[in-house]
Amino acid sequence: MTRLLKAAWVIGRRDFTATVFSKTFIFFLLTPLFPVVIGVLFGGIGARVATQAAQPRVAVVASAADFARLDGARDRLQSAFGERPMVELVRAEPAGPPDAQQRDLLASKSQPVVAVLTGGLAQPRLTGTMEPNGTIAGQVRAMVESARAPPPSAPPVAVRATASSTGSESRSRAITAQMGQTILFFLTLILATMMLSQLIEEKSNKIIEVVAAAVPIEAIFLGKLFAMLAASIVGLIVWVTAGAAAVSLLAPGGTGSLPTPAVGPAMFLLFIAIYFSMNYLLLGSVFLSIGAQASSPREVQTLSMPASVAQILVFGFAALAVGSVGSTLAIAGAIFPLSSPLVMVAYAAEEPALWPHALAIAWQILWIGIVIVISARLFRKTVLKSGPVKRSWWRRASA
Template identity: 25%
Template sequence: MNKVLLIIQREYLSRVRKKAFLVTVFLVPTLLLGMYAVMYLIYKNSSELNATHVVKVIDESGKFAGKFHDKKKIHFQSLNQPLPLAKKDLKKHEDDILLFIPKVYSSAKSVQVFSEKKPNITLSMEIERQMNEIATNNNMVARGIDTAQLRNIRSDISISSKEVTDSGDKESNVGALYAVGVAGAVLIYLSLFIYGAQVMRGVIEEKTNRIIEVIVSSVKPFQLMLGKIIGVALVSLTQFMAWIILSVAVSFIANKYFNAPQSPILGMLDGLKNVPFAYIISCFLFYFLTGFLLYSALFAAVGSAVDSESETQQFMFPITMPLLFTYLISVSFLAQNPDSSLAFWLSVVPFTAPVAMMVRLPFDPPGWQLAISMCMMVIGFIFTTWVASRIYRVGILMYGKKASYSELVKWFFYKE
C-alpha cells in the first residue's frame, strides 16, 4: 500500500507542478475575465448597439399609419412621399429603415423593408410582430369585436412547479434541474476522455522510454497502474475545483467592477437555489472517481499494449462507444425521460452509469436504484481494473510486437 501511495504522490505532484498545469488552471478564469471586459467595452462604447433606429413607414393601405409603438431603440415615423424619393433619402441616413406597405399587403413578400445596411434580426422581428398585431386588431374591429375588452380579459398565467415531499411542498425548477443534470454528464464525459487519455499517454511514454523496466523491478505492475490512475484522477479533480472556484470569483468581480451584463454563471446560480447541491456534488465525485478508475484502467491496458499513440485507435472505439452512446442520448432522451426503463438500465451498467445517472440525479431517482448503480460501479471498476492489470502486466514489457485482440486474450490468461 505504501508503494501505491508513493506512486500516487509522484503522479500528482509531477503533474500539478508543471507550468502547463498552472497555466491551464488560471487560463480559463483569465479568459472569462477578459470576456467580461470585452463585453463591457462593447456595450459601453459601441455606437451601433446604443443607436436608435428610425423606421420610416410608407403605408399605402392606410391601415397601419400611426399604430406602431416606439420601443427603447426603435422609433417609427410616418412618411407621405413616393417610394423612389424615400429610397434616395436613405443614402443620406444610412442607419434608417424604410418600411413600405402596399395597398394589398396580405400576399407573400408584399411588404418590403429597404435599408442601406442589412437590418438586424431583432429589428426585423419587431416590425413583423407589430404589423401582425395591428393587422389582427384591424380584422377584429372589422368583425365588430371589441379589442379593448379582449385585452382586459386576456390572461397571463405563470406556472410554479412544486415537488411534493414528506417534509412538505418545495420549489422545483425544472429548467435548473435539466441544466444541472446535463452539465454533470458533460463534465464526466469530457474528463474521462481527457484525463483517461493522459493515463494512456503516460503509460506509452514510460514504455517507449524503457523507464518501466526500472520501475517494475521495485513495484508490481498492478500497483503501478493503480497509483498512476488515482494520481491523475486527483489532478483532474484539483483542476476542476480550481476552475469552479476561480470562475465564480471572476464572475463576482466582473459584475461588481465592470458593471457587465448579467454573468451566465451568476444567472445560473440564481436559478439553482433549490437544487440539492450537496447531494449532487457528492454523487458527482463518486461517479467521477469510479468512472475514472474504470475507464482509465482500460486506457492503461491499451497504452501497455501498443508502442505509439497512433496504434491505439483499433482499441479505443470499443472502449468509448458505450460512453459516447449514453452522452449522445442524454440530452435528447434521458433528460426528458429520467424514469424510463432505458434510463434505469443505462444507470446500472457500469460503462454507461457515470453519464446516465448524472442526468437522472437532479430528478431524484429512487434510492434503491441509486444504491444498485453505486454497487455496480464499485464492482465494475474492481473487475475492470483486475482485467486490465492482467493485460498491463504482460503488455508493459512487450516491445516491437503489434498487439491484436487475440493477443490480448492470450496475455490475460498468462500465469503469474
Template identity: 40%
Template sequence: MSLRRTLRQTMTVARRDFVATVFTPIFLLFLFAPVIMGAFGAVGGMGAASVAGDSAGKARMVAIVPPDQARIMAEADRRLRTAFRRDEAPPRLLTIAPSADPAAQARTAFESQDYDAAGVLYGALDKPTVLFGPLDRRTARYLGILSRETLADQRLGAEAPTVTVREVRSTRQGASRGGQNQSAFLAVFGVFFLTLFLAGQVVGTMAEERNNKVIEVLAAAVPLESVFLGKLLGMFGVAVLFVVFWGTILGQVGSFLPPAVGAAMGELTPAVGGPAFALLFFAYFTMAYLLLGSVFLGVGAQASTMREIQMLSLPITIVQVGMFALSSAAASRPDSWLATGAELFPLSSPFAMAAHAANSPALWPHVAALAWQALWVAIFITVGARLFRRGVLQSGSGPGWLSRMRGRRA
C-alpha cells in the same frame, strides 16, 4: 496483510505519478488552460457578437400600408414587443406607403441594399401577403399577428379595452419539473466536460514508462493491477486538484453575480436536494473518470509511440461524445427504457445516474449504481493489466497490438 501490501504498492505508484505530474512547470499551463481557452472563446465571441449585432442593426421588417394603418400598426408593434426578450425581439418595423403596384414595391423593398429585409407585408390586412427569406419564417408569422392586431384596433377604435396587469414575482417552494430537467442536463454536461478535459490524459501515461524501460522494473516489483490502479488514482488526484482549484474560484465569483442570475439559478433545484446532489455529482464524476480512465489506460498501454497515442485520441473522443449524447437523451426522458439502458451501461452509467439524481428523490438506486460502476472499474483494470502482460511484456516491452496490426498490413 496481502491487501495492505497491495494498497501500499498502489498508493506508492499513485503518489509517484501525482508528484511527477503536479510538480512540473507544465502543470501550471494545464491548470490555467481554461483561462487560455476562455480568452480565445471571448475573442471569438466578441467577433461573432459584433457581426451579429451589425447584422441585427440592419435587419428590418417592412409593412406596406396606408398612413392611417401605419400609425395603428406601430402602436400594436410597440405593445407586442413587451412580450419578447431583447435578444429574441423581431427586427425593427418600417412602414411604407403603398404605390400603384404594391407587389412590385414589396419585391423592391425585399431586395433593398439599404437594409436587410426579414419580411415584407403588403396587401389588405385581412388577407396580407408576406415575403420572407429562408430563415425568417418567425418574422413572417409575427407580421401576420401584427396585421390582425392592427385590423382589430382599427375596427374597435376608441372602444378598444385597456388592461392593467399587476405583476408579482414569486418563487416556488419545491422543485419544478422543468428545473429538474435542466438540472439533469447540467449534471450530465458537467460530468462530460470534466471527464473530456481530464480523463484523456490517462492514455499516454504508459508510453513514457515503456520507452524508458521503467515498466519492467515496476512489473517485477508490483503486480500490474496495482500499477494500473495506482496510475489511474494518481491522475485522478491531479483531476481532483484541478476541480478543487477552479471550483473555489468559481464559488467566489458566484457571490458577485446579479440577483436576477441568482434567482434563475434557484430554479435549478434537483430532486434529491442541493447537498446530496453535490455529493452524488462528485461521486459520479469520480466513477466516470475511473471508468473511462481505466478503459483508456488499458487501450493506451498497447501504444508505444506518440503517433499511436494520437491515433487513439479520435475514437476516445467519439466514445465520450456518444456517452454524453445517450445520457442527455435519457435525462430528458426519465423512467423510460432509454434512461434505464443508459443507467445500466457501464460507460454511460455515471452520466445517466447524475441526471437521475436531479429527476428522482430516491437515494437507494445510487448506492446500487456506485457499486455496479466500481465493479466495472475493477473489471476494466484487470482486463487491461492482463492484456498488457500478455501482449506487451511477453518479450520485454515489445510492440502492442497497434504496432502488430500495422506490421501485418505492411
C-alpha cells in the same frame, strides 16, 4: 495482496506528487478557462450575428398615423416574444403608383427589405420573398390585427409572480442535469487522455521497465490510475471553487440564482465527485490499457480514437435520459456500466430519492473491479513489450 497495495501506494504517491507539485499542473488547472473564454466570446458574437441576420425588415407604405399604430402594435407584441427576433418595420412615404414604388423598395440596396406592406390598415397587402404561412407573414398579420383592434375597455391581465412552480423547477432541473452530464463527460475524457501521454513518456524513456523490475506490474497500473484520479479530484475542487466564486461575483444573486438540484446543492456536488470518480476509473482503466499497447503518441491517437468515439456515443445515449426519469431508456442507461455515472448525475439533479444512488454506486464499483482486472491483465502483457524486438499485432497485420 498487502505487498501489491503497498507497491501501488508507493507508485501512486510518486505520480501524484510529480503531477500536482509541478509547474505544468498550474497550466493544467487553467485548461478549462480557455474553452470557457472562447465559448463566451464566440457565443456572444454568434448570437449577435444570428439575431441581426434573423431580424427581417419590412417596408410599410402608409400614412404616419397608420404606421404609428402598426409600430405600437409591434412594441406590444415584442414584449410577448421576448428575446426572439421580430420583423423590423420601416416607413416609406406613399409616392407615385403603388406597384412601381413596391418594385423600387424590393430592389433597393441602400435599405434592403424582404417584403413591402401596402394598402394601409384598411386593405393591407404584403408582397415579398417569404412563405405565405411563414413567420414573417404571421408576425405582420398579428401586428395589423392588433393595430386595427380598439383599445380594450376591461383592465389588463393582472400578473403575480411566485417563487417557484412545478414547470419551472422541472425545466431548471433538466438544465442542471445536462450541465452536470456535460461537465462530467468532458473532464473525464480530457483527464483520462492526459494519462496516456504520461505513460508513453515513461515507456519511451524505459522508466517503467526499471520500476517494473522492483514492483508488480499490477501495482504500477493501480498506482497510476488512482494517482491521476486524486490529481483530477484536486483539479475538480479547484475548478468548482473558482466557478462558485465567479458566479458569486458576477451573477445577480450569486450562487443562489443557480438552479437548485433535486437532492440539494451540497449532495449534488458530492454525487458529482463520486460519479466523476466512477466514470474516471472506468474510462481511465480502458485508456491505460490502450496506452500500454502503444509505443508512440501516434499509435496512442490511433488506438484511443475508437474509445473516444464510443464514449461520445455513450454520452449521447445518457443525454436521452434527461427529462425522462423512470423510463425504460433511463433505466437501461443506469444499468449500462459506461453510461451509468452520467445517467445517475442527471437523476440526482431531477429526483430527490437517494436509495437509487446506493444501488447504482454498488453496481458501478462491481464493474470497476471487473474492468480494472481485465485492463490490468492487458497492461501486464503489453507494458514491457515496448522495444523494437517484437512487433505489435497491428504492425504485423499491416506488413
